[in-house]
Amino acid sequence: MSAALNCNICFIGGGNMAQALIGGLINRGLPATRITVSDPVEKVRQLLQEKDVHVTDDNIAAIKDADVVVFAVKPQVLANVLKPLKGLFEGKLIISIVAGAEINTISNLTGTDQIVRVMPNTPALVQTGAHGLYATDVVAAKDRDLASQVLSATGLTIWVNTEAQIDAVTAVSGSGPAYFFYMMESMIRAGKNLGLDEKVATALTLQTALGAAQMAITSSNSPAELRKNVTSPNGTTQAALEVFDRAQISQNIQTALAAAQKRSQELAQELSDSTK
Known part of the structure; x- marks a missing residue:
């Protein structure tokens, strides 16, 4: 984290994901005075100012002294920004x-190829994000490491x-949290149908999700092996899993994730076409 702590970092866009990264960086020791955020919304600037970061609505002024510039705007306004x-x-x-902004699209809009593209996810808001990173060969190893340091302030980084x-x-992982929330919704609804109070069904479901994730992360066994360990022959778990099968x-x-991947490709193409 030492390299990131010595940088001036600018955020173009101060929404939830930017705020998550800013909070994580400050918690890791980056002085708030090294962070500048440019956002057109006054309420967003006021909220960020409470963290003692510099705020502005002038993008040109914001990036002037920055070593690292984080683009955190909506795809539809990217070209105009x-x-x-x-x-x-x-x-x-x-x-x-x-989301959806390919490196070539960003390079054409900025005139530089020193770009790291990141697909984050919303658990970054509670410092448990999972971030996929990619950069072309023109980005030096030290800059890749710097990008990893910035993103690791809110979770896992995978190149x-x-x-x-x-x-x-x-x-x-980008859309993944919604799949797990969907599963949680379904389990809570099932618990209620089976006679549990909604608060009880919710508490049991959420703690079970947390516990299962923690077991999978810390265990030397694969999720498939962990599932088998919980499944007794002719038991309750097997009865449920047979319904799933x-x-x-x-x-x-697998079909659903393939559909999400296809839509991601389509959105990237649409954004690329709109910025030409």
Whole structure:
């Protein structure tokens, strides 16, 4: 984290994900005075100012002294935000967390190829994010390490080998929290149908999800092995899993993630076409 702590970091866009990263960086020891956030919304600037970071609505002024610039805006406004900044990124590392924005698209808008593309996910808001990162070979190892340090302030960082794999990351972890929330919703509803109070069903479901994730993270066994360890022959777990298998839940999950990956590819193409 030492390299990141000696940098001036600018965020273009101060929404939830930017705020998560800012909070994580400050908690890791980056002085708030080294952070600048540019956002057009006054309420957002006021909220961030409470963290003692510099705030502005002037993007050009915001990036002037930055070593690292994090793009954290909505995809649909990316072109309008970046076109006035083209040519102003010399000597700066760009980290983009803009969904669907390919490196070539960002490079054309900024005039630089010193870009790390990131697919984060919302658990970053509670410092348990899972971030997929990609950069071309023109980005030096020290800058890749710097990007890892910035993102690791809010969770796990995983580098992928090709930009196309970012679409797979989007399908697995970017959209992934919603799949688990969906499962939680269903289990809570089932608990209520079986006679449990909603608060009881909710508490049991959420703690079980947390415990299962923690076991999977800390165990030397794979999730498949852990599942088998919980499943006694002719027991209650087997009865439930047999229903899952008859409904082809595993196959349907794989089909669903493939659909998410395809949509990620489509959105990237749409964004690329709109910025030409």
